[in-house]
Amino acid sequence: MRLVRNGKGIVALRSFRPGTTVLRIRGKIVDADTVWRYWQQGNTRRGENCFRFDADRYLNPEGDISDYANHACDPNSGIVKDARGLKLVAIRLIAAGEEVTHDYSTLLGADDVWTMRCRCGFPDCRGIVGNLLTLPPALLRRYRRLGIVPSFMLSI
Numbered sequence: 001m002r003l004v005r006n007g008k009g010i011v012a013l014r015s016f017r018p019g020t021t022v023l024r025i026r027g028k029i030v031d032a033d034t035v036w037r038y039w040q041q042g043n044t045r046r047g048e049n050c051f052r053f054d055a056d057r058y059l060n061p062e063g064d065i066s067d068y069a070n071h072a073c074d075p076n077s078g079i080v081k082d083a084r085g086l087k088l089v090a091i092r093l094i095a096a097g098e099e100v101t102h103d104y105s106t107l108l109g110a111d112d113v114w115t116m117r118c119r120c121g122f123p124d125c126r127g128i129v130g131n132l133l134t135l136p137p138a139l140l141r142r143y144r145r146l147g148i149v150p151s152f153m154l155s156i
């Protein structure tokens, strides 16, 4: 078993039960213009790794472990927003030694044109990761039931 599917990632050192917080996503809150500047300056990794925080703002996780959170089309965690900010929460049992992944599409709004070719290797891999509206309806319903589509995402 490969621990990390693509480059660097986050590997659980212990198991996490479904519904438990794996980690808090820490970083600097920046506006959309700042994220756009990362792209213009050629720092695509920086632009790609920012987490949507609300309709107008992003969270730049530079220097935080969450900077290495990878996507999977069959993820074992998801993003939850609470009063303290964003966190990764297990949506099924995560075993020690397993890579912690989430579905990037849950934080890509209808106004987000960014896409990514996916090589996650899961049988249901979508091939291209796009915004929330590109998710198969049944999968979006499942993610909403699990509480891993922050409510602000549904009004963007």
Ligand SMILES: [Zn+2]
Pocket: 072, 073, 074, 118, 119, 120, 121, 122, 124, 125, 126, 127
């Ligand atoms: Zn995939």
